[in-house]
Amino acid sequence: MTGDQRVDIERLQLVLGGIGQSLPIGLLLSTLLLGVFWFSINNPEAPLWRHYHLALLLWYPAFMALRVTVVVFSRYWLQRGFSAERVMALLHWLLLFKGLEGVMWGALSWIVLRDGVSPAAFALLLALMAAISSNAVAMLSPFMTLYLTFIAPNLVLTTSGFLWLDGLAYKAMGICCLIYVLGQYWQARLVGRGLNDSITLRFANLDLVARLETEKATASAAREQAEQANRAKSRFLAAASHDLRQPIHALGLFLETLSFSALNVTQHHVLDSARSAHQGSAEMLNTLLDFSRIEAGVIKPRRRFCALQPLLYKLESELAPQADARGLVYRTRETRLAVISDPALLELILRNLIANAIRYTESGGLLVACRRRTGCVSIEVIDTGIGIAPDQHQDIFREFHQLGNPERDRSKGLGLGLAIARGLAHSLGHTLTLRSRPGRGSLFRLMVACATEGPAPDIDGESAGSLEQSLVGRRLLVLDDDSAVRLGMHLLLSGWGCNTREAGSLDEALALDWPTPPEAIICDYRLREEQNGVSVIRHLREHFHADVPALLITGDTAPERLREAASSELPLLHKPVSAAALQQTLKTMLPERTPSLSPSAESDAP
Template sequence: MRANPLRLAESRILVEQLRLVLGNVGSTVVPICLLAVLVLFSLSSDSNATALRTWCAAAMLANLYAFYYARKHLPDAILARQPHRIVRALIAQRAISGLVWGALIWITFDTASLAGRILAIAVVAGMAGGAVSTQSAVLPAFIAFVFPAVSIVALKLWLMGDPAYHALGLVCLLYLVSLFDQARSSARAARTTIELRFENTGLMEKLRQETLVAENARRQAEQGNVAKSKFLAAASHDLRQPIHAQGLFLDVLSRTELTPHQRELVACVGSASQASAEMLNTLLDFSRIEAGVIEPQVRAFRLQPLLNKIEREFEPQADARGLTYRSRENTLVVLSDPALVELILRNLVSNAINYTRCGGLLVACRKHGDHAVLEVWDTGIGIEQTQQREVFREFHQLGNPERDRHKGLGLGLAIADGLARTLGHDLSLASTLHRGSVFRLALPIASASLTVEPVSMEHGKPQMLGARALVIDDDETVRTAMIHLLRDWGCECEAAESIEEALALAARHAPDLVISDYRLREKRTGLEAIAALRELLGSDLPALLITGDTAPDRLREALASGIPLLHKPITPSHLYRALVTILPP
């Protein structure tokens, strides 16, 4: 519904309307004064000289007072405090001014020539017409000026007694109606513009506030994410230490003389330790992706041996849950990093087993153009369309409000997605709720000219190393476990908890290799320890870094050193292979 322009608007809009009208006064004060003087000289005669001079003075005085009043009341503070009082004063001023300009006809019409009369009528009509653009924003003030000015002209013309003047008087009334209609339209347009400006200002302020809220939320989220990463890194490091030592002790214990019952208990403890290690390694995989320290080693390899290995590992888990695990043979050779592809496939298969209650899963690969599409199908709970992007976020799990550890940490798909992006491979999902899902990983097919390197799946029994080893770790339990394990591998072993103690031991008996924890006491690192020992014994001293840290900055620093890096908890077989790699033949 349109607002009535004759009704005064709310205060803040009225203030803007007054600012428009009062602001226009300054641009008209000089032209109106000059016009009054021009009329005085053009229409003055002996019979009207005194009256016309009085009129000119009154017109100029009203004009100058209007200018003074406008300058005085234009400041925002005054307008905001007294808008309605200013409107009433403005109406009175405009009414007086309208009477003054209308009086021009009564003063000059009886004595002026035809040209003079035309000039007088034109002056009043021009003043009324000009008021549409300068005064119509406050419509009552415009009417207070135009109505007396034009009505007086019409009345004078009607009293002339000539039919032609009667017609001209009626024309003046029609002109008055036309001016009112134009002024009303102009007033509505001005009011609408002001209202829209306030709305836009309000929207901009609201947007600014919402932007501030969003920015604060983003900062809090970033701070929360940093705090989460620090907490995970610290918790992961502190948990890895005892689990790492536990795994080493269990390996040493398993090679001692045990009764069948004791061997069974050791196997149970080993399974529990392995489950804890797998969860920590999942956190590590995610941290490595976040840190950007994964460097793919791309080469051509056959997919089928990898699928066979995954099937051998996960089929017992599927059987235990009453699920059927099937895979299809293929002869495809792909170009990628086999270790990272294996990790992606492990997470996809593990996810399928965890979220399938009955039926089973199928792992297959088919050729599609120049890509091999590796597919993991399941008959599990399925994923709603709205959740199909969310499942790739870290720590996001479906149907696990109780946080059952057997369903993992909610990082498997996030890791698979991150590794796929690192490799530049497309990982997609299609799913139907309550019917199952299929994850597809597209791998480029290797050209026939590339040499296929076999993927090593098994490792032989450890042989005696026969080397002198120096272990540096500030955790006494880890040092003890490492000493027992290395001695079982035929090593002479000494251990130190600080860089200074390690240098003292090395000065007495030079080691063949050094194994150092990354984080040492007093904020020192294994990099410093290895550098100090190499300065003492030579830069070719074989060295190995071990860390329980998952903080992205530390992972990047350790990787940049070029020293082989293992992550706690380390299985004895991984440690053994690393030692064989760094020791000279």
């Protein structure tokens, strides 16, 4: 159904509704007029008296029959309803009915306009014509043809009736009737136009609301689809990451163990190349891990005083060789400024920004500088690289979005660096912005709160004594459902002088012969039969009746798994674990050995 058809149906419903409610007033008005005009002749002996009353007696039932017919017709079609195709047929019937009604009202004027009728009756007739015309304006103006069909015969007969009478006053009344109805005609046009515009606007608003609802539903469906795709992507990445981390973690353990062996120069060269390839894979997986940790919301910033120059010097010493290898100039402007931030997370943000600048700069170089702003420090990474088009300024912060890397060159990363940088900046309450133009390089600006006080004591620092503990002779229990990982851990820990036992599940660990409890437990977070490391460690501590130090190692990067592991409050390392990180964590978590006296010393003791 078109918009015009809906408007026509609405207009006709308004007209039918008005007519359907007009029976009581029509009955009352026609009966009142009959009574008034019946007694309005001053001279009952007048020759036309009998004809006058006979005409009134004929007019009244004819008019009432017509009025009842029109009302019943209108109510019937209102209740039944009608389609757009029936509008014209119903309108034709209404034109017939209203034309006849106009003739009936005009005929009444001819009946009562005669000599001998009281002036009061004439005044009542004029008031009646005015009321009928005004009512027709309100009721019939949606269709001007309907209004004209009704008012034209009424006007012609009433005006001619006044003009037929002798006397200037009657002729003046006829002319006044004509002028009044003409004025009413223009008012009817205005009212009709307003009603039609209102109906059209209402349907336009309804169409707009319907369109908005449809677009809202479409947008909601698209958003739900995008969220499902994002969740599916996260699940896929988590599963793929976990499955990749297992063999790469085991490979790292084997390579580290192999480094203890006596190798010739060629073998050392091959080993270094294998370790370099392993390190590249581990770095990519750790990038995915950083992104997953941001999505999971498990990164809890620990803001404190952070001097910027040592951090910038550390980054330059690590990343400048990469710039040198590409023939780029790496410059850092010295600064004495300090900020309030999490040093580790701030370092990760800047490392991603600087590494990104090195990747996408072909010639020239980059500058890392700090500038004081009102209450803040602006840390800026400026490069002379390829630049970024304005319409890409937001897209480059989306995950896996890369510019100028259609072949997915592994040396250019995964497209997560800037997404991680913005996510970490948001977590820290910092502001990361970009200014760039194609071919003119880029400027990444990180706004960080300026530090106003000196550094606070580092209560989280590890004591020198704990870092110097030896692992030789330590009794360790390793739980992992991957046999290659268990073997790699056994070889590596044995190479450090540890006494290790391995198990693939809680039942296997409990079945081992334990003369004394282990000094530490190294447990994978996800084991067979839906066991997780947290519950396994709890059961083992209950079994040993001791709060044995424990370390969780996980290859899971699913957000819910990261949250669960982080909430355990156990030390947590992510596969692939470097040998240095594992060694340092074990030294930190293991208690110091209690010095024991030798037998000779015991005998000499007092």
